Amino acid sequence: MFKKFVKGIFLGMSIFSGLxxxxxxxxxxxxxxxxxMGMGGAFTAVGxxxxxxxxxxxxxxxxxxxxxxxxxxxxxxxxxxxxACNFLQDFQDALDVGDRDGDGDDADDQLKAVNEVLRKYxxxxxxxxxxTFPNVAKRFNRFSFGIGALRSIRFDAIPHQGFxxxxxxxxxxxxxxxxxxxxxxxxxxxxxxxxxxIKYFHRERVxxxxxxRELIENENNLENYIEDEVRKSGSAISGDIGVIYTIPSxxxxxxxSLGISYMNIGDLDFGDAGKIPSTLNVGVALTKERKSRFxxxxxxxxxxxxxxxxYEEDEDWGKRLRAGFELNVWNGKRSDFILRLGxxxxxxxxxxxxxxxxxxxxxTTYAEEIGAYSGQDDNRRYMFSLYITW
Numbered sequence: 001m002f003k004k005f006v007k008g009i010f011l012g013m014s015i016f017s018g019l020x021x022x023x024x025x026x027x028x029x030x031x032x033x034x035x036x037m038g039m040g041g042a043f044t045a046v047g048x049x050x051x052x053x054x055x056x057x058x059x060x061x062x063x064x065x066x067x068x069x070x071x072x073x074x075x076x077x078x079x080x081x082x083x084a085c086n087f088l089q090d091f092q093d094a095l096d097v098g099d100r101d102g103d104g105d106d107a108d109d110q111l112k113a114v115n116e117v118l119r120k121y122x123x124x125x126x127x128x129x130x131x132t133f134p135n136v137a138k139r140f141n142r143f144s145f146g147i148g149a150l151r152s153i154r155f156d157a158i159p160h161q162g163f164x165x166x167x168x169x170x171x172x173x174x175x176x177x178x179x180x181x182x183x184x185x186x187x188x189x190x191x192x193x194x195x196x197x198i199k200y201f202h203r204e205r206v207x208x209x210x211x212x213r214e215l216i217e218n219e220n221n222l223e224n225y226i227e228d229e230v231r232k233s234g235s236a237i238s239g240d241i242g243v244i245y246t247i248p249s250x251x252x253x254x255x256x257s258l259g260i261s262y263m264n265i266g267d268l269d270f271g272d273a274g275k276i277p278s279t280l281n282v283g284v285a286l287t288k289e290r291k292s293r294f295x296x297x298x299x300x301x302x303x304x305x306x307x308x309x310x311y312e313e314d315e316d317w318g319k320r321l322r323a324g325f326e327l328n329v330w331n332g333k334r335s336d337f338i339l340r341l342g343x344x345x346x347x348x349x350x351x352x353x354x355x356x357x358x359x360x361x362x363x364t365t366y367a368e369e370i371g372a373y374s375g376q377d378d379n380r381r382y383m384f385s386l387y388i389t390w
Contacts, residue, residue, distance in 0.1 A: 026368045026379075027311050027319070028276045030054060030176070030201065030268070031133060031150055034077055034364040034383040038351020039324025040342025041366070042301035044283030045244055045259030050135040050146040053180050053197055056242035056261035056281070060146045061184035061193025063139040070137045072148075075387035077362075081127035082380040090117045122159045125370050125379045129154040142190070147181035150201070174205040174273070182240070193244045202235045205273040234270030238278075241265070257285040277310040297328040318374025319345045340364075346374035360387040 033051040036043045043052070047059020049070060063070060080088075094113035135148030155173040182197020208230050218225040242261035250256045261281045268276040283303035290296055303322040309315050324342020340351040347367035354361050362385040371377035 026156075026370055027306075027313060028274065030199075030276060031131065031152065032079075032383075034351065034362045034385045035338075035340070035353060037344065037366045037383065038340030038342065038349055038353075038362075038364040039299075039301060039326045040322045040344045040349050042283060042285075042303040042322040042324050042342065044242075044261055044281050044301075044303045044305075045257040045285035046283075046299060046301050047193070047244060047259075050137040050148055051133075052195070053135075053146055053148065053182055053199075053240075055263075056244065056259050056283075057146075057182040057195030057197040057240050058184050058193040058242035058244040058259065058261070060137060060144040060182060060195055061139070061186045061190070062244065062246075062257075063137055063144050065139050065141070068138065069390075071390050072133065072135050072360075073388045073390075074132075074134065075360075075385060075389070076130065076132050077383060077385040079127065079129040079381055079383045081125060082382070083121060083124040084126040084128055085382070087117070087121050087124075087126055090120065093117075118159045124158065126157045126159075127155070127368075127379060127381060142186040143183065144186075144193075145181070145183040146197075147179070149177075149179045151175075151177040169210045170208075171210065172205075172207050174203055174207075176201055176203045178202055178235075191246050191248070193246075195242045195244075196239065197241075198237070198239045199268075200235070200237045201268065201270075202233070203270045203273045204231060204233045205270070206231050207274060232270075232272035232274075234273040236268045236270045236275075238264045238266060238268045253288060255287045255289075257287070259283045259285070277306075277312070279306040279310055280308050281305040282307060293332055294330045295327070296331055297326075299326040300324070301326075314372045316373040319369050321345065321374075324349065345369040345378075347378050347380075355389070358388050358390050360389045361385065362387075 031054050033054065036051060043055040047056060047062030049063065052059025094117045095110060097109050097113040100109040129152065131150065131152035133148050133150045135146065137146035138144065153175050158170045160168050160170065178199065178201030180197060180199035182195055184193050184195035186193050206226060240261065240263045242259065244257055244259040246255055246257040248255050262278065263281065264276055264278045267278050281303060283301060285299060285301040287299045301324055305320050305322065322344055324340060327339045329337040329339055334357055336355040338353040342349040344366050349366040351362065351364035364383040365381065367378040367380045369376065370379050
């Protein structure tokens with residue numbers, strides 16, 4: 001179904017003509033946790049769950065000892081951009097257009113309708129993704145560990161109007177799968193947490209500006225053309241290290257944590273399938289907790305990622321800033337409810353999480369900057385996750 005959908009987009013572009021537009025995509029990444037994105041993507045100094053493996057392995061040391069095993073056994077996260085959501089409906093309407101000119105053949109009407117939709121969305125980023133990350137983590141006395149397996153599918157495309165350098169359709173899509181695991185050890189009465197981890201992933205990627213000519217020439221064999229000539233694949237292994245130092249009850253009973261992480265040491269290099277560069281990240285987190293079932297925890301976090309500017313897309317500081325709040329509205333044995341608010345690359349983020357028994361649902365919205373600097377070209381996205389957890 002997904003392949004047919006993508007093929008329909010490719011074939012529908014074959015009669016476009018005119019001018020072209022510059023193309024850019026977001027920073028490369030492995031995984032974006034919807035809970036963390038709800039609070040602006042700031043997590044370097046926060047920690048406390050298995051997703052610390054993607055931000056700072058020292059965060060495993062912030063898991064509460066009395067929490068037992070933290071397990072996400074089955075879970076799926078889907079993400080779609082605002083434009084992509086509208087595009088899906090318009091594209092389906094175009095496929096169902098019928099015989100508009102009354103000539104007894106609806107194929108020509110369908111093609112015209114599809115191209116009308118593609119013209120409407122030229123220059124807009126269409127983002128779709130689906131991933132699953134089953135994982136388990138636990139903290140003992142000073143030692144903590146976390147391990148998980150990730151499988152993700154992502155499709156980003158930008159239709160263009162013409163035959164310029166960017167062709168008529170720019171695509172950055174991949175399938176990635178692999179495993180990640182790490183541990184943390186606490187010192188100085190659990191004030192200092194040091195973490196280390198290793199990860200291995202395989203990637204199948206399509207990253208290309210498609211021209212009208214190659215789409216027309218390969219119209220009858222497009223799927224094989226993409227798989228045999230365009231798709232690139234590669235595997236990569238890398239490690240991460242991190243530190244979090246917490247000063248308890250520094251002011252008004254607020255715990256202050258300082259974090260630093262060096263992720264993807266030596267780059268996560270997939271060869272022809274691209275790379276995810278190493279990044280040096282710093283963060284601060286302020287946490288206030290009290291013994292109550294309601295409004296029992298408030299966290300504020302602020303991060304600067306890639307302070308050495310290894311991302312090759314640009315050198316803008318605004319795109320490297322993250323900040324956010326997390327409020328535990330209530331926390332019970334059978335249910336939890338959490339609200340989140342933040343700023344990611346200068347754009348508003350928000351999220352809500354509800355757990356009832358072993359079912360946890362998370363909703364998040366954020367905007368990704370796909371331009372060269374913060375404030376140029378935002379791409380609003382919506383994420384929804386459903387887990388079986390304990």
